[in-house]
Amino acid sequence: MDGTRYTVTLDEFKLFHVIDRSVYLVLVKDLLRNPQECLYIMALWLWLEREGFYNFINKILSLPPFLINELADEAVTCLKCVNAQFPFSSEASEIPLTHSLVKKDISLQFFLKRHLTAFDEIQNLVRGVCVPSMSDIMEMGCHGRFSESLMTVPIAHVAPSSVDSSLVQSISSLRISGDVSPLRGRGRANNETSRNDRTMFVTFSKGYPVTENEVRQFFTMLFGNCIESFHMQEVWPDEQALYAKIVFVRASFIRAILSGVSKAKFTINGKHVWMRKFVPKNDRPQARVDPINFSA
Incomplete structure (x- = not known):
């Protein structure tokens, strides 16, 4: 090693995170979610990838917006588990969509057990990755105006034919497990x-x-x-x-x-x-x- 240092420009950094930017754009532009909250949602998903749930965000990008929206709702629940400042109820719903997408055992307990370190790591991802790579989209989202001319790096697009329909169906089917008879036992x-x-x-x-x-x-x-x-x-x-x-x-x-x-x-x-x-x-x-x- 000769100790040479390489400088990455902001545009190159955005290009490296083009998939993450694309998902973030869906959250704030198409689904009209809170741009600041979405930075934490993206950081949580990036943290999951670092924890061994590989290609998680890439899989999200192939889903229709309404499923991405529900995955984001589950992410907010997970953030409540890892952040002691948020009240957490033991009655909080599980995360079936996330579980189906990662194809591994994962539940709210996974986040609760890691709450001492996870939120600090997520905060670092917000500051070190999400803000630099997505701040231009966040600013447009806060003002409700999205201009293509401000996108210095193109957003990745997934062709309709590349959407994994079997993945969509498996995720959606899982959401109703254990609750097929919701009227049982009621007046x-x-x-x-x-x-x-x-x-x-x-x-x-x-x-x-x-x-x-x-x-x-x-x-x-x-x-x-x-x-x-x-x-x-x-x-x-x-x-x-x-x-x-x-x-x-x-x-x-x-x-x-x-x-x-x-x-x-x-x-x-x-x-x-x-x-x-x-x-x-x-x-x-x-x-x-x-x-x-x-x-x-």
Whole structure:
């Protein structure tokens, strides 16, 4: 060794972390998550890679945004485990998406056991890696304005054909393990409330008939075994059903589908499908009826 020192420019540093920048951009631009919080999320994922969970962030980039969003939610829970400043409840949910992605045994206990050293290491990754490589994206995220001209290093893109659909399905299927019968052991009133919370109203375009099987296959590909029951509009054999109700096994599937909006649009086999949360008739706001003045 001749002791020669090499200087890495900021652009070269960003280029080295182009995959990390791409995931961070999805978090703050597409999913509208808090840019500062996302620095810690990225640092946690980088820390996992250093702990032996290789290519974790690269795998994340191949997933659809709604799954990345839920992985980020799990990351926040993990950060609470390693940071003593955050209250941690023993009732906190486990991390099935993260577990499925790493294909190794990992749980919240993994982070709890390492909390004495993990958070300091994550803080160092925030300061030493995330801020230098992602601060330009963070600044744009804080102001809500993203300009391609400010991206001095191109963001990596994954072609749709490269998305690992089997990985998406395995992750989504795992999310419902142990909770396939969410209504068991509850009262009838609670059952109905829970059922309504897990129900979506689906509408189809007239002239573009969609079958129950097409819709089932679409969501099974995304979430695995996620549908408890499916109720298509009853019509005559020569008529087209224009709406349906889908009861999912978990309300979390509805949150993933809507991703913060009131109505979501999908294209299934080239046909448009709109979905919104089902609202029972007795919960809908009643139209105001003014009294009639018969003396007029």
